[in-house]
Amino acid sequence: MATLTKRTDSTGATSYRVEVRLKGYPAQRATFERLTDARKWASATETAIREGRHFGTVEAKRHTLADLIDRYTRDVLPTKKAKTQGPQVTQLTWWKDQIGARTLADVTPALIAEYRDTLSREPVPSMAKDQAKAGPERTRSPATVNRYLAVLSHCFTVAVKEWGWIEFNPLLKVTKPKEPRGRVRFLSDDERERFLTACRESSNKDLYPAVILALSTGARQQEIMGLRWPQVDLTRRVATLHETKNGEVRVLPLAGPALDLLRERAKVRRLDTDLIFPGRLRPAKPVDLRTPFETALKRAEIADFHWHDLRHTAASYLAMNGASLAEIAEVLGHKTLSMVKRYAHLSEAHTASVVERMNARYFGEGAK
CATH class of the missing domain: 3.30.160 (Double Stranded RNA Binding Domain)
Structure with a gap:
């Protein structure tokens, strides 16, 4: 106005x-x-x-997007977790190659939206060695496009708050592609029995305890495979995760078969490493269970199932056994309830019972 x-x-x-x-x-x-x-x-x-074209400072006309990305890569990116640096370098390089020559004053929401759509349509190079077997050409998913937008947005946020190069983040006016609702694939009772039997019979003796630990705690694969003995307190029945996806310390309660298996494993732990699941030839690194896991799935005749679905299975079992969404989020280590709402339909019976108990207490069994 x-x-x-x-x-x-x-x-x-x-x-x-x-x-x-x-x-x-x-x-x-x-x-x-x-x-x-x-x-x-x-x-x-x-x-x-x-329209996002007005910038009150001359700095926006002095610096290009390439300047912004270069400084961010040099000063900010090294402060992030090592596993995120590689992908974000790739993402930022794409933006730099496409519109890096533009001044910051010229990087408008409309321009970013144009290249967002280019990013969505652009074919993704196949990683297959044999291009004849690479399959049909594919494009980036909405989730991947959003990651490209997110890292660019953080570049602009830093430039606004700390460097004074611009006054407004143009990404705030760019619509993100809508991501599909997360899948909920969990093992039925029959599938679980078949799969655990196949894991017990596997030639790899690490598979069964690792799977049980995943089902029992809902921990991510990386969290389980990176677990070390100093993090486990068998007396208190907990395992403490210091490096998690959201950067916060999380404590995993240990109970049932998971606790028993860890107690047995603790009796014969290796002396050349403190990893609970060390590799055979390289004990300093976790064992690779990809092939044994896939073999067990085939033997159990289970399709469309990934290791991460063990985490979904644990959450689904919690929901079906009366856990609230807040409790499930606490166990899984989510900061908000948005990620666990996918399990809401599995806890409808629990929600109904809560309402029934409230009505019975305050209005009486025969209240009309």
Whole structure:
């Protein structure tokens, strides 16, 4: 919204001061001798701000997107977890190759949206060695596109808050592709019995205890395979995870077969490593269970199932046994309930019983 104020100085000369204020943006001000010029500036400035083309500082015209990405890669990226640095370098390199020559003043929401769509349509290079067996050409998923947008958005956020290169993050006005609802694939009772039998009979003796630990705790594969003996307290029946996906320490309660198997394994632990599941030839690194896991699935005749689905299975079992969404989020280590709402339909009976107990207590069994 523009506000025009007429001013007259001691000599009788008239001027017009204009102030443009839009929610979420810094106010822009200018003074003109002619009312017509003031109105034109107000209209043009307001339009430019709404379209993400207006930047009040000359820094936005001095620096290119490539400058921003280079400084971010040098100063910010090294502070992140090592496993995220590689993918984000790839993502930032893509943006730099596409529009790196543009000044920050020219990187508008419209421009980013255009290249967001390019990113979505662009074929992804196949990783298959034999291109004849690579299969049909595929494009990036909405989730992948959103990761490209997220790292670029953080670049602009840092440039706004810390470097003063720009005044507004244009990514805030760019719509993210809608991601499909997360799948919920869990083992039925019959599948679970078949699969655990196949794991017990596997030639790899690490498979069964690792799977039991995953089903019992809902921990991620990386968390389980990276687990070390100093993190496990068999007396207190807990395992403490210091490196988790969200960066917070999480404690895994140990119970039932998972606790028993860890107690047995603790009696014959290796002396050349403190990993609970060390590799055979390279004990300093976790064992690779990919082939034994897939073999067990085939023997159990279970299709469309991945290791991460063990985590879904644990969460589903919790829901079906009366755990609330907040409790499931606590066990899985999610900061919000959004990620566990996919299990809500499995806990409907529990929700109904909670409502019934409340009604019985406050309104009586025969309340009408």
